[in-house]
Amino acid sequence: MKEYDIVIGLEVHCQLKTNTKIWCNADANYDAKDPNTCISPVSTGMPGALPRLNEEVLNYAIKAALALNCDINRVSYFDRKNYFYPDSPKNYQITQYFKPYAENGYLEFIRNDKEVRVEIERIQIEEDTAKSIHTKHESILNFNRASIPLIEIITKPCITNPQDAYVYLNTLKERLKYTGVSDVSMELGSLRCDANVSIKEKGSDKLGTRTETKNLNSFKAVVRAIEYEANRQMELIEKGERVVQETRLWDDEKGITRPMRNKEEAMDYRYFPEPDLPRVLILDDRIEKLKSEMPEFADEKQSRFMNIYGLSEVDAGNLVTSIELANYFENVVKLTNEPKLSSNWMLTEVLRVLKEEYIDINEFKVSSENLAKLIKLVKEGTISSKIAKDIFEIMCEDNKDPNTIVKEKGLIQISDTSEIEKIVKQVIEENPESVNDYLNGKDRAIKALMGSAMKISRGKANPQLVQELLIKNMSKE
Numbered sequence: 001m002k003e004y005d006i007v008i009g010l011e012v013h014c015q016l017k018t019n020t021k022i023w024c025n026a027d028a029n030y031d032a033k034d035p036n037t038c039i040s041p042v043s044t045g046m047p048g049a050l051p052r053l054n055e056e057v058l059n060y061a062i063k064a065a066l067a068l069n070c071d072i073n074r075v076s077y078f079d080r081k082n083y084f085y086p087d088s089p090k091n092y093q094i095t096q097y098f099k100p101y102a103e104n105g106y107l108e109f110i111r112n113d114k115e116v117r118v119e120i121e122r123i124q125i126e127e128d129t130a131k132s133i134h135t136k137h138e139s140i141l142n143f144n145r146a147s148i149p150l151i152e153i154i155t156k157p158c159i160t161n162p163q164d165a166y167v168y169l170n171t172l173k174e175r176l177k178y179t180g181v182s183d184v185s186m187e188l189g190s191l192r193c194d195a196n197v198s199i200k201e202k203g204s205d206k207l208g209t210r211t212e213t214k215n216l217n218s219f220k221a222v223v224r225a226i227e228y229e230a231n232r233q234m235e236l237i238e239k240g241e242r243v244v245q246e247t248r249l250w251d252d253e254k255g256i257t258r259p260m261r262n263k264e265e266a267m268d269y270r271y272f273p274e275p276d277l278p279r280v281l282i283l284d285d286r287i288e289k290l291k292s293e294m295p296e297f298a299d300e301k302q303s304r305f306m307n308i309y310g311l312s313e314v315d316a317g318n319l320v321t322s323i324e325l326a327n328y329f330e331n332v333v334k335l336t337n338e339p340k341l342s343s344n345w346m347l348t349e350v351l352r353v354l355k356e357e358y359i360d361i362n363e364f365k366v367s368s369e370n371l372a373k374l375i376k377l378v379k380e381g382t383i384s385s386k387i388a389k390d391i392f393e394i395m396c397e398d399n400k401d402p403n404t405i406v407k408e409k410g411l412i413q414i415s416d417t418s419e420i421e422k423i424v425k426q427v428i429e430e431n432p433e434s435v436n437d438y439l440n441g442k443d444r445a446i447k448a449l450m451g452s453a454m455k456i457s458r459g460k461a462n463p464q465l466v467q468e469l470l471i472k473n474m475s476k477e
């Protein structure tokens with residue numbers, strides 16, 4: 001078999017979560033509403049009803065474009081994409097074809113120690129369609145989703161393997177989420193991805209014929225579909241057959257793609273400028289204002305955590321996987337003034353519980369205030385870190401104040417020298433062998449002695465004092 005290169009281009013549709021729809025003031029929070037209750041003459045495509053661009057859609061779209069490093073076109077306009085859509089009675093979709101509002105973006109990330117750059121060709125603003133549900137005897141149309149604002153983010157055919165596609169999608173999702181312009185949920189349909197795949201002879205710069213696969217319901221499905229398509233196309237070429245340019249559907253259960261329809265060429269859509277909407281002018285003032293509202297992105301946060309809190313790249317990376325987690329951590333640091341200790345608690349205890357319970361930080365019981373109090377108790381020596389972990393488990397149930405738990409259970413650390421000395425003397429008496437070992441230069445023997453002392457004190461003895469007093473008393477022997 002010859003060697004081939006895989007070529008991938010991704011089209012991502014992302015719903016913008018404005019309060020009202022793109023061309024009218026119908027309610028855009030349609031999810032839990034009864035069918036056909038979030039509608040208007042414009043969103044149902046009544047003849048003569050005129051669209052008017054929702055300014056907030058433009059603001060959200062610009063924020064998304066800035067997050068994806070795009071150039072913003074100062075003048076753009078809308079076009080009609082003509083098509084027979086049962087779920088869009090106008091029989092055209094308003095989109096941006098000739099001049100989109102944003103172009104020439106990119107996302108960069110590191111995978112397997114290599115820097116990867118995915119070029120974003122363009123982003124266009126467009127409207128969503130109604131939802132059609134086909135049952136055995138009828139087809140039902142729900143217009144709640146019609147005219148929901150979308151942006152379509154289109155990459156160049158520059159992705160060379162499914163793993164890069166996966167990281168690109170995750171990076172894209174996280175960036176969009178950070179800007180707050182979308183829920184970016186594949187499950188809820190606010191993020192959708194179509195994968196264009198072709199193969200070519202290794203090293204050749206002539207692109208092969210592509211297929212476009214739809215119905216991808218998770219990032220994992222995207223990876224599997226790309227792998228499947230690349231293999232299918234290679235087998236075709238090896239057999240001396242040709243790849244047909246077409247739209248295919250992914251069957252997640254069977255793990256295959258199937259032909260859906262012949263791929264239309266752009267000319268089939270008879271695009272022409274939308275006469276019912278004026279051109280879109282985006283002035284510098286608007287861009288500057290939106291720029292100033294942009295959040296700090298995960299990679300920027302990560303560098304800052306490394307610089308000001310002295311965290312490692314990996315630790316900082318694990319704390320910025322979501323904006324909420326990063327905020328929680330920073331709140332704990334603000335209250336404790338202990339970045340390193342706080343990050344240790346976050347990474348070992350908090351993240352462990354999130355993982356074990358399949359929850360995210362928003363669902364986590366312990367408030368950042370109470371975690372900070374717990375860390376302070378350890379820091380001030382009121383409780384040992386061993387006991388702090390037990391208290392943490394109790395807090396995870398009902399976010400009880402750690403100070404209350406300590407009082408109720410009498411867990412305050414013993415730091416009274418005479419009391420600890422009593423315990424230490426008992427340990428020395430009961431463990432002559434370990435004492436001998438230690439005195440003969442086996443430093444490790446002190447671990448066993450400390451263990452016994454902690455056990456006698458039920459974990460409450462201040463370990464530093466125990467060690468000090470053990471050494472002091474043994475050298476008297």
Ligand code: ADP
Nearest residue numbers: 007008009010155156157196197198207208210
């Ligand atoms: P369409 O109207 O067909 O969806 P778009 O311009 O919206 O066209 O998207 C085309 C997508 O296909 C882009 O992401 C582009 O990178 C990708 N693409 C184009 N040619 C190829 C190819 N030969 N192999 C793989 N992907 C391709």
Ligand code: MG
Nearest residue numbers: 011152154194
């Ligand atoms: Mg497209």
